[in-house]
Amino acid sequence: MTAIGGVQRRLQSAAATCLGFARLTLGSSARANGGLSFVREKANTKYTGFKSASGLKKATHFKYANLTTAPTCVDWRSSGAVTPVKNQGNCGSCWSFSATGAMEGINKIKHGTLLSLSEQELVDCDTSCSGCNGGLMDYAFQWVIYNGGITTESDYPYTSGSTGTAGTCNYPKTYDYAVSLLSYQDVTANCESCLKNAAANQPVSVAIDASGSAFQFYSSGIFTGPCGTNLDHGVLVVGYGPCSTGTAYWIVKNSWGTSWGESGYIRMQRNIASTSGLCGIAMEPSYPTM
Template identity: 45%
Template sequence: MMKKPLAWLQLSVLVAAMTVAAVHSFPLTDKDLESEENMWNLYERWRAVYTVSRDLAEKKSKFEVFKANARYIHEFNKKKDVTYKLGLNKFSDMTSDEFTAKYTGALPEADDDVVDSFNILSTQPLVHGGEDAPLAWDWRDHGAVTRVKDQGKCGSCWAFSVIGSVEGINAIRTGNLLTLSEQQVLDCSSAGDCNGGVTFDAFDLIIQNGTTLDQNGSPPYYPAYVARKEQCRFDPNKPPVIKIDGKHRGNKADEQALKLGVLTQPVSVRIKSNSLEFHHYHEGVFDGPCGPQFDHAVVVVGYGETQDGVHYWIVKNSWNESWGERGYIRMLRDIEDKGGMCGIATYPMYPDMNPPAATFAAYH
């Protein structure tokens, strides 16, 4: 096969880089909103960037939704008293209800109202605790967080939240960051499907049978994620098989306890995400509004503080790197509501893994 010229390869890399940059920051100006023609031009540019492929019969109705969202985003970003910005993204021609039906999926637990008395400090060896806790902590800086992934049009956020927290504790305990398989959890767990799932119940699969590398792992094992539930193809006799030793809920509605928990490991949480602002979050510290009910599962991987003293959580989402701050959202921390912003501190969930020879202290 003839090798492609170096110039062609350089051009391909440049185009790819420009495409990524465009996805992360899609421009929106006053001129785009001046006329119907300009709005159509904006919509066509947006469709080209996000490779939207839909029946042309619904294009007009989708355009009307896009137009309303674009105008709202533009007016919101003119406000001077907000701590975050919105942006056009791949969800911008969807209503909030349509979006929630396709891209969230956290279902309530049967015993949601049970208060777990488990104290993260009672069993986990924290190097920092209480007033000695650092002002900021980010597990991405300590080799315990994999790349941002994409759940696609499948209500499987529950599987991504579970796997994200298991990837974290496994890396902390073993010193080896592995990219594990959401598809295997989706296929093999009875906790849910693309219509939603119960996050806490999904940990049972990894306790009992284990999980393994996804198709992007090295070497690949479980088939790649396809955003639909398929027949379980997991072979527990084919290594590597990663298991956890247990699971527990953290203190309910306690941001200080969540902070100390995040110092121990990435934490699976459920949040209220059904708001136009959350769906179109682009950058900054998100301070609401949130949705009316818990509908989405994510992973808290750290916390921090801005230069002007605004406290925030660092949250890994599963909507691709094109959303938010390259797939992450910073959410306001230490608020009056005990449940935290969008309920983030209400249902913290931790996978347990007994440490091998390496100690937790090595990662702090």
């Protein structure tokens, strides 16, 4: 794998929200968001949009492309395929949390066991990404494939949230790999129905534009914007609704702790007029396969 040119630009872009908006602190200006307020980092103005990497080896075909019917509503949390909400802390590692969430989900679906996987191993060891300075979910999937697997959170716990930096990759390892991947696939871009087909079968990694204050200070309800499409934050689609009538939405797991949003989740409006989806959610989805 290579990490040059367009790759580095995309990694830098990914850090904008990962680093800039992930740190939450108590403060007198706290909004009605669990008593927490966001602290903006200088990095916010340093980085631009989340751009496609020219050096990225593209995945194979989208296997859910020909799915003709999908359930009216899906929530992988109710199926036990989603681990508790985590907190990336003061580290631009959103990409690793999105990637582990997708791998945790498909492992539960395929093998029946929900394991919390190690973001720290990705942050420390995946040199195609830039640790706390941003990264790509597809690169994380590629690293796990080439590496032969990824270990559990308990064997390789997350520390970069407090240190703000990547650690030293733990080689040689004294633990076994808990999960391995066969491949990963990119969902057809700018196609919310395609994303729905994928999310009907497993949790899906997505990138969104989370730079706006409306998103940052979201607390509850169905989020309708405003937001742009400069992709700068990796999150996880764990379902969609509603099961009856009402506004269509995605169920999205964030990595900013349980005090943000709806206990760490956000419901984002689905089936909007723009093909990119709200905040660009349909622009670059992907998922791992086993």
